[in-house]
Amino acid sequence: MTTPRDTPASRRTRANGDGTVYQRKDSRWEAAGYVLAASNTRKRIRVYGTTRKEALAKLTEKIAASNRGLPVPSAQGSVAAYLTYWLQNVAVYQLREKTHARYTTCVSRYLVPGLGKKKLAKLSAKDVRTWLNQLRTTCQCCTRGIDARRDEPRCCAAGQCCHKLLSPLTLTYVHSVLKSALEHAVREEEIPRNVARNVRTGTPRPRRFEPLTAEEARQFLTAAEGHRLHALFELALHTGLRKGELLGLRWEDLDLDTGTAAIRRTLQRTTAGGLTTLPTKTRASERRIALPTRCVHSLKLHHEQQKTEREAAGTTWQHDGHVFTTAQGRPIDPTNLTRTFTTLLRKAGLRRIRFHDLRHSTATLLLEQGVELVVIKELLGHAHIGVTATVYAHVRLRLQRDAIDTLSTALDSPVTVMAASTDGGEPPPCAAPVR
Structure with a gap:
């Protein structure tokens, strides 16, 4: 048997x-x-x-x-083929035009050359990690052929590598684009899991910015007095509005009697439509803010000035309701506003900063005045208070140091306080002041 x-x-x-x-x-x-x-x-x-x-x-x-409910991968194509499909059929409907353009550049410049030939279903976390390590240590000047296209090579083509490496922020951005694409492949059940999420790139240091101090802000506003866009720069420094939000403001959004402004849209230059009015960056960015008294006064003067320009322009005036326009009533190009801003910085004798640093200056000065973080978050239109806390962590640390020093002074022994006062030739106070 x-x-x-x-x-x-x-x-x-x-x-x-x-x-x-x-x-x-x-x-x-x-x-x-x-x-x-x-x-x-x-x-x-x-x-x-x-x-x-x-x-x-x-x-x-x-x-x-x-x-366990995980379907078998159905993707038989390459990573490059899926990334092309994702950009043309998915991301184009979910992202703003400028963001989609950055994603496209990232895919063509880094993802396709590094991972494009691999099968999507066979892509592993080890492949992603190896590619990121190679990207981190490879000279981009040589890899992308920049040096070879120069009239006089000065890098690898000349035998002297300049070691132009990607910054940690760029590396994290490239990794996030890959994660977004693979996450959609998981949702479409093309692959069982997102292998890019298992690879850690580390937390890059936030980009350093140097906001204006209170004295520098006063110098800038003094230099902007008499300029036809003085109200714009004053509003930017007092409210922290983004450049696109300022240029997208319409008179119907302002209530100068109550001193409020409704932020509903932003103005950007796109490749397809030129200067285009778009929704705000996020849902939290659509907000109503209070206007300072001096900004209300400046806006009223600006409104009178705009009426004068409209009469002078005559039939060439092309006004469509924007608060800040050119002398002919057309919307202001963001690039031209940056040039004007740089000119005013030079006139005021200040260092060169980005226009966006006016927004950082507003938040920094408000924090230094003791304004609550949640109030600043609502004013700036951040989606989460964690964004505000992270961006301005260096300011909070300085304020903590001031608070600790104040507490240390309050906790000094009475003998120490009395001795310090006696040495100065003044009578000792009744008690140490505590704020």
């Missing part, structure tokens, strides 16, 4: 649902079974191994994943 132990390994009976395992004519072992596929269907798959144990282990792993 034949027992199961006496039966050859290739002919043993397996339980229903465990699949089949057999040896091929080329001496390799093949295992086949049904697993979960996309759209809740079942699909027969085949795996191979040099031994029966290896093939069976591969099949068992896939069946176990199927039993």
Whole structure:
């Protein structure tokens, strides 16, 4: 009588649902079974191994994943093919035009050359980590052929590598683009998991910025007096509005009687439509803010000035309701506003900063005046208070130091306080002042 132990390994009976395992004519072992596929269907798959144990282990792993509800990957194309599909059919409808353009540049410049030839279904965390490490240590001047296109090479083509490496912020941005693309592939059940999420790039240091001090802000406003856009710069420094939000303001958004402004839109230059009015950056950016009294006064003067310009322009006036326009009534190009801002900085004798640093200056000065973080978050239109706390952490640390020093003074012994006062020739105070 034949027992199961006496039966050859290739002919043993397996339980229903465990699949089949057999040896091929080329001496390799093949295992086949049904697993979960996309759209809740079942699909027969085949795996191979040099031994029966290896093939069976591969099949068992896939069946176990199927039993947990993970469908088998259906993507057979390359990473480059999927990234192209994602940019053209998914990201284009979810991102702003400028963001989509940055994503496209990132994909063509870094992702496709590094990972494009790999199969999407076989991409692993090790592949992503190896690619990121290579990207971190490779001279971009040589990799992208910049030096070869120069009239006089001064990098690798000349034998002197300049070691132009990617910054940690750029590296994190490239990694985030890959994570976004693979996350959508998971949602479409093309792959079972997002392998890019298992790779850590580290937390890059935030970009350093040097906001204006209170004295520098006064110098800047003094230099802007008499300029036709004085009200814009005053509003930017007092409210922290973004450049696009300032240029997108319409008179209908302002209530100068109550001193409020509704931030509903932003003005940007796009490749397709030129100067275009778009929704605010986030839903939290759509907000109503209070206007300082001096800004209300400046805006009223600006309104009278605009009426004068409209009468002088005559039929060439093309006003569409914007608060800040050119002398002919057209919207102001953000690039031209930056040039005007740089000119005013030079006139005031101040260092060169970005226009966006006026926004940082507003928040920094408010924090130094003791304004609550939640109030600044609402004024700036941040989506979460954690963004405000992270960006202006250096200011909070300085304020903490001042608070600790104040507390240290308050906790000094009365003898120490009395001795310090006596040395100065003045009578000792009744008690140490505590703020």
